[in-house]
Amino acid sequence: MPIIVNLDVMMAKRKISSGELAEKIGITPANLSILKTNKAKAIRFSTLEKICEVLQCQPGDILEYKED
Amino acid sequence: MPIIVNLDVMMAKRKISSGELAEKIGITPANLSILKTNKAKAIRFSTLEKICEVLQCQPGDILEYKED
DNA sequence: TATAAAATTATCGTTTTTCGATAATTTATT
DNA sequence: AATAAATTATCGAAAAACGATAATTTTATA
Numbered sequence: 001m002p003i004i005v006n007l008d009v010m011m012a013k014r015k016i017s018s019g020e021l022a023e024k025i026g027i028t029p030a031n032l033s034i035l036k037t038n039k040a041k042a043i044r045f046s047t048l049e050k051i052c053e054v055l056q057c058q059p060g061d062i063l064e065y066k067e068d
Numbered sequence: 069m070p071i072i073v074n075l076d077v078m079m080a081k082r083k084i085s086s087g088e089l090a091e092k093i094g095i096t097p098a099n100l101s102i103l104k105t106n107k108a109k110a111i112r113f114s115t116l117e118k119i120c121e122v123l124q125c126q127p128g129d130i131l132e133y134k135e136d
Numbered sequence: 137t138a139t140a141a142a143a144t145t146a147t148c149g150t151t152t153t154t155c156g157a158t159a160a161t162t163t164a165t166t
Numbered sequence: 167a168a169t170a171a172a173t174t175a176t177c178g179a180a181a182a183a184c185g186a187t188a189a190t191t192t193t194a195t196a
Contacts, residue, residue, distance in 0.1 A: 002117050002120075003116050003127070028186075029143070030144075030145080033143060033144050037144070037145090039144095040183080041112060044109060045111070046071075046109070048071050052071070052133035060126060060128015060131070061128070064126065065125075086171075086172060087172080098156085098174080098175090101174075102154090105174090108154080109154090112181085138196090140196090141194070142191105144191065146190085148187095151185100154179105155181090159176085160175075160176100161174070163170105164170085164172085165168100165170075166167105166169080
């Protein structure tokens with residue numbers, strides 16, 4: 001799937017763990033993991049918004065389109 | 069809603085109309101319009117992928133997080 | 137290396153939302 | 167004014183998020 005979710009870079013920059021991020025954005029660690037490991041097929045803007053807010057970043061820092 | 073979908077800039081760059089874009093990404097003009105006018109509450113990565121492919125751009129060119 | 141903690145994976149059920157189809161309405165263009 | 171394009175509105179069906187929970191795997195730590 002050519003849309004890649006990459007949270008690792010920003011999480012490292014903000015020095016935040018998966019568990020803490022999950023808590024702060026208000027979703028379960030299980031569901032955050034699905035996002036992190038590119039298992040999700042869609043995302044709610046409300047969730048993307050919370051991620052951007054907590055990580056202090058833009059969608060483009062997290063989502064990448066890779067052709068092919 | 070602090071996640072903004074802005075297709076207008078890239079559409080202008082590529083000189084493509086809503087109707088043509090809808091056709092090329094394979095969704096109805098009605099649903100593309102919902103995206104364009106920030107009425108959508110989520111997006112499938114398969115749709116985002118097609119948009120990026122047709123407009124030859126990255127998610128960050130289209131999605132913006134505006135706080136507050 | 138053993139143990140604990142953290143992260144990932146897996147189910148299940150519910151709720152939310154996309155998306156198609158279609159028609160009506162509004163807006164833009166000529 | 168007439169035509170085309172875009173937006174809005176319904177409705178229903180299919181897809182997927184998400185919570186809750188438990189099991190498994192991975193990572194960290196003593």
